């Protein structure tokens with residue numbers, strides 16, 4: 001039975017979304033984790049070779065990024081969520097909210113609104129708060145934030161993938177707590193996680 005209910009802050013999938021699973025033989029969460037991780041590794045390799053700096057701030061790039069990371073596993077990879085989740089905005093608002101966020105980020109870059117890594121972490125938090133896709137939003141948002149850091153702010157990426165955030169660890173608890181604090185307007189805990197880079 002695939003269930004991520006014991007992982008704090010994970011989004012449960014509804015039956016329609018589970019039907020999009022491309023491997024029908026999977027029975028456990030850890031098998032799914034492994035297949036997703038393999039897809040992320042190959043997807044990122046492909047993407048790194050094909051990335052065009054100017055495209056990174058577009059909604060098409062956002063969709064292509066999610067698709068590259070999850071398309072071998074999920075039929076709906078790269079397509080926006082249609083269902084309500086415990087996190088995230090109304091599914092009907094996703095594309096507008098994402099467009100607004102990317103426009104905001106473009107303006108922050110153009111006008112130096114925030115110090116570079118504050119701009120990146122604000123983008124990171126707001127992106128995962130929108131929760132554009134049925135699943136994979138955590139990994140997608142962290143990878144996207146790293147791409148923005150590297151391509152638009154010449155910052156060293158955090159490389160969240162190496163921080164073991166997908167399992168129920170204290171590191172994940174701290175990370176989820178930092179996002180919840182950011183939901184309430186306090187960015188300091190997320191700042192700390194960026195600073196320990």
Ligand SMILES: Nc1ncnc2c1ncn2[C@@H]1O[C@H](COP(=O)(O)OP(=O)(O)O)[C@@H](O)[C@H]1O
Pocket residue numbers: 009010011012087128129133134135136137138139140176179180183
């Ligand atoms: N209160 C919150 N505010 C913002 N983001 C959150 C909150 N709680 C959890 N998250 C994010 O949502 C992610 C879980 O969404 P999910 O789509 O399952 O992503 P993934 O499959 O990559 O873990 C978490 O990894 C975390 O990044």
Ligand SMILES: [Mg+2]
Pocket residue numbers: 004010011135136137
């Ligand atoms: Mg998940």
